[in-house]
Amino acid sequence: MSENIVEKEIEVKNLSFYYGEKEAVKNVTLNIEKNKITALIGPSGCGKTTLLRCFNRMHDLYKGNKYTGEIIFKNMNILDKNIDMTKLRTDIGMVFQKPTPFPMSIFDNVAYGLRLKGIKNKTELHNRIEHVLKKSALWDEVADRLSASAMGLSGGQQQRLCLARTLAPEPDVVLFDEPTSALDPISTKKIEELMHELRGSITMLIVTHNMQQAARISDRTAFMYMGELVEEDATDIMFTNPKKQMTEEYITGKFG
Amino acid sequence: MDLRMVRKIKGYIMLFLSTIAALIGVALLFAILYKVIMAGIDGLSLNLFIKDEAPAFLQEAGGLRHAFAGQLLLTAVASLIGIPIGILGGIYLSEYAHNSKIGRFLSSLADVSISIPTIIIGTFIYSILVRPVGHFNGWAGSVALAVILVPIVMRTTEESLKLIPWQLREAALALGTPFYKVIKDIVIKSALTGIFTGVSLAVARIAGETAPLLFTSFSKNTLSFDMNEPVASLTVSIFTYASSAFESWVSLAWAAALVITVFLLITNIILKQIMKRRSY
Amino acid sequence: MKESFKTLKVKENILKYSAIISAFFILVIIAGIILSLLIQSKDAISKFGFIDFIFSTSWDYGEEIFGAGRALLGSILTALIAILIAAPMGVGMAVFIVEICPKFLKGFISSSIELLAAIPSIIYGMWGLFIFAPFIENTLQKWASTTLAELPIIGSFFQINYAGGIGLLTSGIVLSIMIVPFIASIAREALMRVPKELKESCYGLGTEKWEAIRDVSLPYAKTAIWGGIIIALGRALGETMAIAYIIGNMNLPLTSIFDSYVTVTSVLVNEFNEADGMQLSSLYYMALLLFILNFLTLIAAKLYVARRS
Missing domain, CATH: 1.20.5 (Single alpha-helices involved in coiled-coils or other helix-helix interfaces)
Structure with a gap:
């Protein structure tokens, strides 16, 4: 794919999101480019995580929440009531702030999403698990103890395992919610390298409060403030020559 | 000063x-x-476990096999009825109704139910399962015990499940897991130790109950597994034996008291140790 | 095969609805108890009314005139005696475990106290009847009969009218042993939640350990402790088997705190299985009143804690 042909993976149109009465995301319109990394930045409470959790309808878990507007993905509005949530979440995966290993073996953790998809064949499972564990740079560390409990891994390993688990069902999009904020610098670097390698084959959205991280890894950056999208552009432009003064002030650390 | x-x-x-x-x-x-x-310790002999009641005036060594067997039967049936209802109810309170008004209401009600005098539960079950039938029966005893069991299991399950971080549920959902599978595979599995110990402690509690059995399963002096008939129980036997005038019966009552007390204390000690060491 | 959307929905609903039904079982139980007690006691309710029943001390099988006066008073008095002893004891135990106890003994002492709650009620009854009552007779009653009972005016409240050591006070004491672990564990948890900084800032002002406990820790934990005490009161009201052994079951006027007496639960144990007609209906009426008393106490505890925290 050539660099200058822009293909849209997700189109956000006039999206607002309410926690009860409170409007947490206000009328956001945004295109997410295919197979690129888009970073969502902004001060805490700006709605970036709330926006991220709209893409896999995670808010539906809690009562009293409401969406308006549209999010178009694969020619469908995923905010539609009749959407198959299971399918949606298989296509759009998510990695969380804290590692979330399931209380089962390393193998079963990664196999979980595959089994949900109906893959039962042992050899196929094994091959695919080996593949994603290698892709997540975890294979060498766990190859000899795949049946050990995932709870015994270190925090950084657990997070890479969660990434592998998310990648296994081959999603089109992966959402990252501050995936490295609970990790040490070395583990952080590993996750960032992995994201870098995945770019080009998977669309990624990352919420981060770490400006250097956004600058290091993302292709595009969106800056949010008080629930509104202030500005979105190519990352190098956002960090060197933003159009809005507020963006510049945030990026240079004048508030946040 | x-x-x-x-x-x-x-x-x-x-x-x-x-x-x-x-x-x-x-x-x-x-x-x-x-x-x-x-x-x-004096009354503690093999006879206690392998012989049934002997008429006290015969001066013949009797035992309480029928009462041990009856107590196990009543408790087991009560557990089969009460544990599933309690666990499912706990799942509702923690997973489906968390933070909702109705969830909080039912949870408080369960809390209050835990302290309802058990003898009142006995009179309640008497009116619906003994009087209409016309005689005491094992089912009534087990149902009475189950009624005591349900709120305890429900609350302990709810509390165990609430200790599991919400992010774990979200992570499973984010993989496209249906919610019932999230509960079954992830939440319950993570909370298994807590649920197991809580449920076992609850069963240990009903195993030592007497009052709800007096008006329901009542007592019987022979070994019987017919739940449609009165069923002997250790606790009710202790009650009748201890207040009888026969020394041999009083001695048996103490032996039975020793067995049940030591059993419950050891069970409690072990379960509480497990509870302390669990991760969630 | 991947499960179809439909079978998924079905499985989802099976779990959801069985969970909902199970949770509402609690409501069914409570409604069932209230309803069945009301139906069974309606003859007694219509014959004796409310005020007459709760104050009447008559228990006449021949004339079929029954009143719950003594039984209710007995239940309330034994529970109050139990609380008066168990509340300070339980809080004291908690203070010791949290603030004083050396670390290596902490687990042992707090588990020992907790284990008191694991002993079945009937064992307390036997122990109370065969061991504790004679002990009370030989110590407390012997002492009281030569001192308190000799006092003018109030002396008769301490008269020994029954042998064997059983009676109202002994029942209250045994009851207090049964509920003290509950109060101790509630108080212990509440005291452990007191922020360290709060205590440290208090020590920083030069207070003694006890003063810090009295002025900072206990006030901080107050709501939870009072809530626990009220719940314990509710439990004491409904305690049955231990009381049935040691209350003495005497349906006679109460003159001294050492007298044998009755409680609602002891009357139920002794008469329920042989009762019929108006007597059974009156027993159900008594059970209903005890249920209401117990329920209101527990709800009061819930509301008190909810309101204050």
Whole structure:
């Protein structure tokens, strides 16, 4: 794919999101480019995580929440009531702030999403698990103890395992919610390298409060403030020559 | 005496009294245990477990096999009825109704139900399962025990499940897991130790109950597994034997008291140790 | 095969609805108890009314005139005696465990106290009847009969009218042993939640350990402790088997705290299985009143804690 042909993976149109009465995301319109990394930045409470959790309808878990507007993905509005949530979440995966290993073996953790998809064949499972564990740079560390409990891994390993688990069902999009904020610098670097390698084959959205991280890894950056999208552009432009003064002030650390 | 001295002495007196209170508590446990062991050890023999009731005037050594078997039967059936309902109810409170008004209401109600006098539950079950049938029966006893079991299991399940971080549920959902599978594979599995110990403690509690059985399963002096008939139980047997005039029966009552007390104390100690070591 | 959307929905609903039904079982139980007690006691309710029943001390099988006066008073008095002893004891135990106890003894002492709650009620009854009552007779009653009972005016409250050591006070004491672990564990948890900084800032002002406990820790834990005490009161009201052994079951006027007496639960144990007609209906009426008393106490505890925290 050539660099200058822009293909849209997700189109956000006039999206607002309410926690009860409170409007947490206000009328956001945004295109997410295919197979690129888009970073969502902004001060805490700006709605970036709330926006991220709209893409896999995670808010539906809690009562009293409401969406308006549209999010178009694969020619469908995923905010539609009749959407198959299971399918949606298989296509759009998510990695969380804290590692979330399931209380089962390393193998079963990664196999979980595959089994949900109906893959039962042992050899196929094994091959695919080996593949994603290698892709997540975890294979060498766990190859000899795949049946050990995932709870015994270190925090950084657990997070890479969660990434592998998310990648296994081959999603089109992966959402990252501050995936490295609970990790040490070395583990952080590993996750960032992995994201870098995945770019080009998977669309990624990352919420981060770490400006250097956004600058290091993302292709595009969106800056949010008080629930509104202030500005979105190519990352190098956002960090060197933003159009809005507020963006510049945030990026240079004048508030946040 | 200066003020500082007075304050110091006052403080020491209060702390001393607290210490005494705690020591009295510990002393009581061992005093009761000691008496139960001393009084029960004489009647403790193989006969206790392999013989049924012998008429006291015959001077023949009897046993309480029928009562042990009956107690196990009643408790097991009560568990089969009460544990699934309790766990499912706990799942509703923690997973489906968390933070909702109805969830909080039912949870409080369950809390209150835990302290309903068990004898009142006995009179309630008598009116619906004994009177209409016309005679005491095992089912009534087990249902009465199950009614005591349900709220305890429900609350302990709810509390165990609530300790599991929400992010774990979200992570499973984010993989496209249906919610019932999230509960079954992830939440329940993570909370298994907590649920297991909580449920076992609840079963241990009903295993020592007497009052709800008096008006329901009542008693029987032979071995029987017919739930449509009265069923013997250890606790009710202890009650009748202990207040009887026959020395051999009183001695058997103490032996049975020893068995049940030691069993419950050991069960409690083990379960509480497991509870302390669990990760969630 | 991947499960179809439909079978998924079905499985989802099976779990959801069985969970909902199970949770509402609690409501069914409570409604069932209230309803069945009301139906069974309606003859007694219509014959004796409310005020007459709760104050009447008559228990006449021949004339079929029954009143719950003594039983209710007995239940309330034994529970109050139990609380008066168990509340300070339980809080004291908690203070010792949290603030004083050396670390290596902590687990042992707090588990020992907790284990008191694991002993079945009937064992307390036997122990109370065969060991504790004679002990009370030889110590407390012997002492009281030569001192308190000799006092003018109030002396008769301490008269020994029954042998064996059983009676109202002994029942209250045994009851207090049964509920003290509950109060102690609630108080212990509440005291452990007191922020360290709060205590440290208090010590920083030069207070003694006890003063810090009295002025900072206990006030901080107050709501939870009072809530626990009220719940314990509710439990004491409904305690049955231990009381049935040691209350003495004497349906006679109460003159001294050492007298044998009755409680609602002891009357139920002794008469329920042989009762019929108006007597059974009156027993159900008594059970209903005890249930209401117990329920209101527990709800009061819930509301008190909810309101204050």
